Amino acid sequence: MLTxxxxxxxxxxxxxxxxxxxxxxxxxxxxxTARELRASYDKALEGxxxxxxxxxxxxxxxxxxxxxxxxxxxxxxMKYVVRDPNNNxxxxxxxxxxxxxxxxxVLIVQNPSVTLLMKxxxxxxxxxxxVIQINMSSNxxxxxxxxxxxxxxxxxxxxxVVKQCGTGSGRSGKVQxxxxxxxxxxxxxxxxxxxxxxxxxxxxxxxxxxxxxWDANTALNVTATVIQQHPDLCASVGFWGIMExxxxxxxxxxxxIDDVKxxxxxxxxxSIAIRSTRATSTGS
Numbered sequence: 580m581l582t583x584x585x586x587x588x589x590x591x592x593x594x595x596x597x598x599x600x601x602x603x604x605x606x607x608x609x610x611x612t613a614r615e616l617r618a619s620y621d622k623a624l625e626g627x628x629x630x631x632x633x634x635x636x637x638x639x640x641x642x643x644x645x646x647x648x649x650x651x652x653x654x655x656x657m658k659y660v661v662r663d664p665n666n667n668x669x670x671x672x673x674x675x676x677x678x679x680x681x682x683x684x685v686l687i688v689q690n691p692s693v694t695l696l697m698k699x700x701x702x703x704x705x706x707x708x709x710v711i712q713i714n715m716s717s718n719x720x721x722x723x724x725x726x727x728x729x730x731x732x733x734x735x736x737x738x739x740v741v742k743q744c745g746t747g748s749g750r751s752g753k754v755q756x757x758x759x760x761x762x763x764x765x766x767x768x769x770x771x772x773x774x775x776x777x778x779x780x781x782x783x784x785x786x787x788x789x790x791x792x793w794d795a796n797t798a799l800n801v802t803a804t805v806i807q808q809h810p811d812l813c814a815s816v817g818f819w820g821i822m823e824x825x826x827x828x829x830x831x832x833x834x835x836i837d838d839v840k841x842x843x844x845x846x847x848x849x850s851i852a853i854r855s856t857r858a859t860s861t862g863s
Contacts, residue, residue: 733772
């Protein structure tokens with residue numbers, strides 16, 4: 580989950596639109612009082628447009644990000660625009676193209692994959708729009724990115740799995756991995772961090788590595804099959820709490836919740852459900 584400090588960094592990106600005017604004022608008249616600087620800042624932001632394009636609304640994280648950005652934008656006299664592609668990549672591409680054509684001053688985007696939105700993000704910056712990518716980046720490096728270090732999160736998850744299932748644990752070492760969208764930055768980077776750790780312990784055996792495309796029902800069905808094929812599964816690792824809750828349910832349905840460790844990254848309210856179903860035993 581993005582922390583309050585991270586949000587401050589994100590919202591600071593709004594000020595990018597004021598930077599040229601602010602800098603010019605400092606150069607022309609030297610040091611200004613805090614009140615004068617704030618007046619210049621507010622004047623530069625007032626009337627500017629900030630557009631927000633998440634993967635989908637109706638998700639706790641996305642909705643909270645939007646709420647804070649809207650609140651801050653209104654406080655500074657900015658126009659706030661939001662689009663909801665409803666988890667449809669084609670609709671998101673169309674929405675971004677339309678937004679870029681409208682030339683907002685600031686554009687905040689959550690990328691569904693590392694490649695899908697690259698051209699339009701580049702086009703936005705080439706015409707003067709300040710682009711802030713949140714949570715998941717693309718292969719195009721815009722002026723700002725605010726989000727998690729997914730590679731490190733993968734390493735942290737894998738390190739805990741190795742402690743519970745690796746050499747010396749007395750367990751099978753069998754691990755299931757459930758990715759989100761295979762081309763999403765959160766999947767690409769997490770799997771990199773996870774395998775970096777897993778490859779160092781020969782006792783760890785990845786028996787399934789599949790994508791559930793952020794869907795809990797798909798994760799449930801995939802995990803149910805894995806449990807049938809590997810009743811001695813030691814751990815299930817998922818790349819998002821809501822999605823991994825489906826895997827946890829499949830493990831519970833199979834009567835294995837005391838035997839299989841359930842891990843999830845992500846900061847949604849669903850994490851509470853994941854923690855409540857995670858096995859606490861370290862023995863058998």
